[in-house]
Amino acid sequence: MTDETEDHGDEADTPRESLFEAPPMGEQERMVEAVLFASAEPVTVRELTDRMPHGSDPAEALAHLRKRYEGRGVHLVRVGDAWAMRTAPDLGFLMQKETVETRKLSRAAIETLAIIAYHQPVTRAEIEEIRGVSVSRGTVDQLLEMEWIRFGRRKMTPGRPVTFVVTEDFLDHFGLENARDLPGLKELRAAGLLENRPPPGAGTPGPESDDDDEDDATEGQSELFED
The missing domain is CATH 1.10.10.10 (Winged helix-like DNA-binding domain superfamily/Winged helix DNA-binding domain)
Structure with missing residues (x-):
């Protein structure tokens, strides 16, 4: 009886494996990439964690994704505690748009x-x-x-x-x-x-x-x- 009790105690101390296996890192990168492209605002790691499947590691996925986008037209940049996709600085001139201001004359x-x-x-x-x-x-x-x-x-x-x-x-x-x-x-x-209309002075x-x-x-x- 004593041995069985001790065995049960050992099982209680052993952490259980997750019932759901985390997606492969390549798939996690795709998920992070999709969220960042679709979001109008920078996204935090916590927000990514809440959206992604249980067991995912968005911080690691961000690191891989950032390296993969180096030297491309779009960069993965950190904005405070959040992350966002931004146009490469040297290509900013392509995003400029000239507008003509319409002015009404009195x-x-x-x-x-x-x-x-x-x-x-x-x-x-x-x-x-x-x-x-x-x-x-x-x-x-x-x-x-x-x-x-x-x-x-x-x-x-x-x-x-x-x-x-x-x-x-x-x-x-x-x-x-x-x-x-x-x-x-x-x-x-x-x-x-x-x-x-009548000339000034008339009427x-x-x-x-x-x-x-x-x-x-x-x-x-x-x-x-x-x-």
Whole structure:
């Protein structure tokens, strides 16, 4: 009886083998690889352990996988306590994508640009006289920043005021060879660039400045002055 009891005690102290055999290491590498590729965020070893079959060793699989990806277009990198697949640093330029920012011009900017295009070289005072309202500095600065207008020669008049003219970038953007190719008034009205509204001063007095128009985006305008 004593010997049998001692034998049972020895069996209790001996660790039992797992009922499920862990997958081969090659298969574990495939599992880790699949999880990392499918995950939008880096994955920790603990998360891999919870997902993989019992008895798997994701840490060892990661070590093998990292070595296998050395020198390839995709690397296995450590991000804090987690792991992720990342593009090789020297190939990052292939992932760059240039985008064109669409900017809406205010009504004041469209009118100012049209006046410069049709009356160049034209001074600020002449623009204000044609529009019937003062031209804010922001309107001119926006057109200068877009490189659609530039400073022209100073006029040989008292004060030598500076003039504005359209640039080659402006002509190129709208597919024009020169300013003489600009559409006529009928085409501008048909395109919605000229509104059929009473001139400033008729009826209700017009505003003294176009500052209020700066944030008035020209939704629905033609592509001619919209970018």
